[in-house]
Amino acid sequence: MTKKIAKELDRELQARADLVTEAIDSLLPVMHPRPLYEAGRHLVDAGGKRLRPSMLLLAGEAAGGDAAALASAAVSIELIHNFTLIHDDIMDNADVRRGRAAVHKLWGLSGAILAGDTLYSKAFQVLGMTKARPDLILGAMNMLSRTCTAICEGQWLDMEFESKERVSEAEYMEMIEKKTGVLYGAAAGMGGLLAGAAPQEVAALDEFGRLTGMGFQLQDDVIDLITPEKVSGKRQGGDLIEAKKTLIIIHALANNVSVPVFGKKDASAEEILDGIAVLEKSGSIEYARSRAEDMVSRGKKALQVLPESKAKEMLLELADYMVKRHY
C-alpha cells in the first residue's frame, strides 16, 4: 500500500467513524437509570477504530446506498461489538480495554452483565430505525441475530480451548470465524442488503467481511508477537505466556517445535523474546501471516461481482490494511 493510498483510506475511514460516533450520541443517550447507560457508553466512548461499522457503511455505498441512511445500522454493529467486549472482559477477567478500566472493574459484575445486555437490545432497537424497506430491515435483523448466536458459539469454543490439550487448525479456524469473522461478515452483508443489493452481492459482501475478519484476527495473533509494547500498548508475547492456542502455536506444536515460554506467566522479557525467535525460525509466524493474507485475497476476490466504485476501492484497501497493519 503506497503512502498516498494509506492516507486516503485513513481519511475515508475517519469520516465514517465520525459519522458513527455522532449517531451513537443521538441513538444511545445517557438516560434514566443513568449509571446503567454510563456503563454501556464507557467502552463505546473510548473509541476504537470503528472498523466494523465503517465496513457496513462502505459496503452499503458500494451497493449504491447512502451512508447517512445506514448510520443507525452501522451503530447496531458497533453496539454488538461493544456488548461482546464487555461480557468477554468479565469472562477473561481482563482489567483494561482500549486504555480504560474494563466495565466490570468500575460497575462490578452485575453492572457489566447488565450494561452488555442493554447494548445487545439497543443494537436491535437502533437497527429497527434504519431508513430502509421493512423487509430489508427484517432481513438485516435476521442476519444480526444469527450472527450473535455464532459469536456466542465462538466465544464458547475459545474458552473450551483453554482446557484442551490439542486444538486442530480446523477447530481454530472455526473459532475465529465465529468469534471475529461473522460480525465483519454481517457488517458488510447488512450494509449491502439494506442498500438494496441483489442476493448474490449480499452473499459476496458477507463472504468478503467474514474472510477479511478472519484475516484480521490471524494478524492480531501475529501482532501480539512481533510488535513491541511501546507501539501496541499491549505486552509483546502476552498471548504466548497466557498459553493462548493461536494458529502460530498450533503450527509450532504440529511441527514438534518446543516453545518453553508457552504458558509461563512469569517469564522474563528475554525468555519471551527467545520464544518469539523460535516461532520466527520455525516458520510458525510466517505460516499464520500467509494464512491471513490468503483469507484476505479470497475475500477480495469475492467482491468481483460488485461494480467498480470508490467505495469498493476503499473496501479492497481496507482488506489489505487489516492484514498489513502492525498494531
Place this chain on the structure above:
Amino acid sequence: MTKKIAKELDRELQARADLVTEAIDSLLPVMHPRPLYEAGRHLVDAGGKRLRPSMLLLAGEAAGGDAAALASAAVSIELIHNFTLIHDDIMDNADVRRGRAAVHKLWGLSGAILAGDTLYSKAFQVLGMTKARPDLILGAMNMLSRTCTAICEGQWLDMEFESKERVSEAEYMEMIEKKTGVLYGAAAGMGGLLAGAAPQEVAALDEFGRLTGMGFQLQDDVIDLITPEKVSGKRQGGDLIEAKKTLIIIHALANNVSVPVFGKKDASAEEILDGIAVLEKSGSIEYARSRAEDMVSRGKKALQVLPESKAKEMLLELADYMVKRHY
C-alpha cells in the same frame, strides 16, 4: 373463580404450554458446541408455567390469529424470559431455580453469561421465523427489543434498591413495570400485532399484559409471606429476611410499622412468622393485594376493545388467576 372455570383455564393453558414446549424442541436443538446449548436448555426444559408464551398465543387468538402460526413468536418470549432468569441468578447469586441448580452453579460464571446471551439472540432468530407479514414481524421485533432494554433498566433499578435507604411506591411500581410488566405486555401485544390486530387493539393487549404482569409481581410478593414452604417450595418470608424492598415493606415503613425481622438473615421461623403477623395487622399485605387486584381490573378493562371470543375469555380468566393464585 369457580372450580369449573379454573379447570377449563388450566386445560387451555396446558394445551398452549405443550405447544410451546414442542416448538422449543425444534427451534432450540442441542447442537455444536453441545454444552453451550445444554446450558441454554437447562432452565427452559425445567418447565415453569409458560404463562408468558401462553399469553402471547391467547392474545393472538383473541385477535383472530392461529396459535400454531404464532408458536415461534411464543417461543421467543419464553427464551427472553429464560435469558433474564439465567443472568439474574448470577447477579443475585441464587443457587436454585425451578427446583434445579442455577445455570452458573453447573456451567460456571462464563458459561451462564454465554448461555443467557445465546438465548437472547436465539429469541430474535426464532421470532424472525414467525409465519406473518414481514412488516408485522419487524414491528414485533421492535416491540421485543424495546422490551429487553426496559427489562435491563428494571433489573438495574431492583439492584439499586438494595443500597437505597428508602424506596417510594412510585419507584417500586416503575421497577416492577420494567422488570416484570413489560414482558407480559410485549407477549400480549406481539400476539395481537402478529395476528394482524388494529393498532388500538395491539395497544390494549399491551396494556392488559403490562398491568396484569405487574399484578402478578405484586401477588408474588404477597405469596412470599402468606404461603408455607411446603406449598410454594420457597422459604416463607424469604424476601423479608433478605431485606427486599417490596411494596408491602414500603407500605409498612411509610406507616412507621416496625418489622424487626426485616433484613435479619438468621431469623428463626418464629421471628419470621411474628414479622408476617405484624405486616398482616398493619394492613401492608392487604394493601399490596388490593393494588394487585386494581392492576388486574384495569388490565381487564383495557380488553373491552376486543370482540368477544373464547380466547378473550381465557385471557380474562388468566388475569384473575395471576392475582388469585397462592403459589
